[in-house]
Amino acid sequence: KNNKTNSEINSAFGYFSKLGLYKEDIINKSFSTLTPKLLLRYAPGHMRSIEGGRLNYGNLYNLNKVDELDVVESGLSTSIGFEYKKNKLEKNGTIGAETLSISAGQVVSAKENMDIPSSTSLDQRFSDVVGEVKYKINKNINLNYNFAIDQSYKDFNYNEIETSFNFEKAKFNVSYLQEQNHVGNQEYLQSNIDYKLNNSTEVTFSTKRNILTSSAEFYNLSYNYINDCLKAGIGYRREFYNDRDIEPENTLMFTISIIPFAEINSPSLR
Numbered sequence: 001k002n003n004k005t006n007s008e009i010n011s012a013f014g015y016f017s018k019l020g021l022y023k024e025d026i027i028n029k030s031f032s033t034l035t036p037k038l039l040l041r042y043a044p045g046h047m048r049s050i051e052g053g054r055l056n057y058g059n060l061y062n063l064n065k066v067d068e069l070d071v072v073e074s075g076l077s078t079s080i081g082f083e084y085k086k087n088k089l090e091k092n093g094t095i096g097a098e099t100l101s102i103s104a105g106q107v108v109s110a111k112e113n114m115d116i117p118s119s120t121s122l123d124q125r126f127s128d129v130v131g132e133v134k135y136k137i138n139k140n141i142n143l144n145y146n147f148a149i150d151q152s153y154k155d156f157n158y159n160e161i162e163t164s165f166n167f168e169k170a171k172f173n174v175s176y177l178q179e180q181n182h183v184g185n186q187e188y189l190q191s192n193i194d195y196k197l198n199n200s201t202e203v204t205f206s207t208k209r210n211i212l213t214s215s216a217e218f219y220n221l222s223y224n225y226i227n228d229c230l231k232a233g234i235g236y237r238r239e240f241y242n243d244r245d246i247e248p249e250n251t252l253m254f255t256i257s258i259i260p261f262a263e264i265n266s267p268s269l270r
Contacts (some may be wrong), residue, residue: 012043081105099156
């Protein structure tokens with residue numbers, strides 16, 4: 001029996017810089033900004049080998065880009081990228097709603113680090129180029145796109161496209177995700193519908209289909225009652241399996257949420 005206590009101290013140092021550039025187009029009534037960004041980062045020492053994780057634009061400028069809370073990727077690296085945003089220019093000269101956003105960047109490391117999972121591409125000197133695009137087609141329709149391109153700029157290793165439609169009583173969104181090569185191996189289509197019956201009740205339905213196996217993974221159907229301090233609902237879920245010998249699983253659940261304090265779920269009924 002070992003009663004000794006082991007402790008570790010991990011540290012990372014970074015210098016972050018950005019430059020804001022803008023252009024005001026009075027004729028087309030738009031206001032555009034271009035922001036180059038740079039993070040110079042250094043973490044001394046060694047790191048434990050880990051599994052899993054993915055680099056995306058959301059964590060590109062984080063000091064720690066891996067999923068483990070107690071692990072810091074070691075070495076010297078630079079995150080470089082940019083953000084471009086376009087907003088409406090109101091008649092009184094104020095900046096209005098954002099209509100377009102394009103962001104992209106890459107991590108350049110001093111040397112390879114095989115302790116970092118290959119799914120992140122941070123094990124290589126030049127990581128994947130990661131980015132996101134947000135486009136507001138009109139007040140009801142939005143388009144979001146997240147991607148990761150191989151360092152050779154030839155292959156898309158990650159694609160995630162989501163389109164949402166927002167109307168007075170109904171909300172509908174459909175998303176497509178593809179992972180390949182070192183990022184993963186999955187491809188699916190998912191959709192979700194929210195419909196308000198009145199000011200206090202709504203019905204939601206969602207489904208997910210695996211494109212690689214050409215099969216449905218689940219169906220979710222729920223009915224919710226909502227007021228200022230309470231959300232109560234009943235949900236039905238039908239989950240499918242790749243193995244045809246296993247019967248689909250049906251689940252019925254009751255939920256109560258006290259806003260904004262807690263959520264109580266009943267035991268699942270199968």
